[in-house]
Amino acid sequence: MSIPITFIEQGQIWSFPGGIHPPERKQLSNTTPISTLPLASEFYVPLRQHSGEPGELLVSVGDPVLKGQALSAPGLNNALPVHAPTSGTIIAIEPRTIAHPSGLPDTVVVIATDGRDQAVQPQPLPLGSDRVKLIDALRQAGIAGLGGAGFPTAQKLALQRPLEYLIINGVECEPYISADDRLMREYASEILRGTEILLHISGAPKALIALEDNKPDAIDAFKRVLPKYPAMSLRVVPTKYPSGGEKQLIQLLTGRQVPSRGLPIDIGLLMHNVGTAYAVQQAIDEGLPLTQRVVTVTGENVSKPGNYWVPLGTPVAHVLEHAGFTPEKAQKVIMGGPMMGFTLGSLQVPVVKITNCLLVPSSQELAPPRDEMPCIRCGACADVCPAQLLPQQLQWLAKANDYDGLNQQNLFDCIECGACAYVCPSEIPLVHYYRKAKAEIRDIAREKAKSEVARERFEARQQRLEREKEERLERHRQAAEARQQAQQQAVAEGAPNPNDAVQAAIARAKARKAAQAAAAQATEQAAEPKDDNA
């Protein structure tokens, strides 16, 4: 909070350490308006498209659905619903490959399109509605951060902390991608209206709209609409990767640093993507849930690169087919950009809420990864790291599985931007090592939490067994006492004392033993003279 707010108001732009200038290649896709695609014959809608738990399934196989109908309900733990992207019939609910780097299956609702594209009745809300009601409407609309991380927007807004600025992120710094650029050029007034709604819900007094200076048309589009909204101002940042990272953009616009492992809200800031602002406007003003998004389809191996409105759940193969896909040998299709995206194992995976780009590069423009060579300790990675970490050090620690060391070196402040791997002369896939180590550390933490639960359950069970044993012994003792008392009472009332019977039995037994002993002695004495004779 050391930076006075007056400098921010004056529009000063700070800078962040490191960063790179990769070739932008945005002209491939940003010259044509956003177009629509014909409907696919089948849609694959994964239940989990955001960061958090999947919602609770509301439909079953055979159900007819309408466009915009909720397929799942928000449940516990940040769960967001998903909606049918078009009308049709549900033909399967089963595990299928989803858009994830692992290529592993997850639950997917398969919808066979009926072609009519009938929608449910939209239910817009007036902006004057209760804050809680508006946040719930955003949750029901299934809105997750469309910038890439997919964090539930409603949950981000539900935190009530004092805010100074809402930042709308239209920086889009990754090469090739132009989805936000086109959206801003064509829907600037909707985005600003969405920003107004976000301001209203979050309680922030002012908003900053941030763009990179390589998007002059989008800047002009905003300049035309901005006079209507006095609480918002435009900030143009110089083109550098990764200026669009949340922490980096905050540093650029306010000179403040988000604390390690902290959130922007800790320093009075809140950030949303322009795509999210548009989705918020659609959800509140039009009552439309999130069922489509703008996806950049680009690369040298599509003949019609550009931006498309893609219904969520559309198979990637369908999108590419309509973009003029001409695959080459061992064609790679990347979801996301060249820096942070991942290669798809199958083209049958669906486009989801966080899919901003489908990149189909030729082998000339994006070379296949070459073999990793030994680190020469040049330090180029540390120069470009926007988080001021030590990538080389992290790499050694990750290779040695030294998780405590990685935590000490603040591995979790790494935003996985890939700048270090981009400049590495030894072609070391550094980010891959970090992701692996992060997954490992998260796994260890999960195991730890689980073992804590197991310990509690074990101890609770031990206590229960102990208690039950004591109770059993107590019951036995009481039963014995009761028996004795009943007996004594019976004896007092004149019944034969069972103790007498026992005593009598003991006496009889003693007498018998004595008799036996006497008899044995007698025979022994009788036998003795014979022995003497012998």
Place this chain on the structure above:
Amino acid sequence: MSLVTALIVLGILALIFGLILGFAAIRFKVEADPIVEQIDAILPQTQCGQCGYPGCRPYAQAIANGDAINKCPPGGQATIEKLADLMGVEAIPLDDAHGKEDVKKVAVIREDECIGCTKCIQACPVDAILGAAKQMHTVIAHECTGCDLCVEPCPVDCIDMVPLPVRPDNWRWDLKQIPIEVRE
């Protein structure tokens, strides 16, 4: 004379410090043996008994009393290293006599074969099996520690130990490398 003074002064000091220590011993008493707590926190809490003790805590007690630190197969080498670190001894390889390190597993009851005998319920150290006499039993998967103890008592052998499935959220980034290069 000075000798007597010195003795008296030292005696008084000893008395004062003794009182302070005595007071501290009562006032700041630590209930349990903290080293046992620390060892127990490192052990995986599978409660499987493969170490030869009836649960993780008894083994922690035994380690504190000088038993070997390499008797815990579910914890594996990582646990041995942490224990070695804590106890200030050399890390040694896992003792094969107690079992081999294996992937994490979870018990699954083949429900149509279950006869409802409750034997597995009694064997489960963490109460992760649900059921009643002559009713079908089932394992609460997320509470199961994969200790194996329910497999043996089952009279109809209807319990399988299956490895935990790899899902997108617990995947460890070990299949493919991500492309990271842009070329003109």
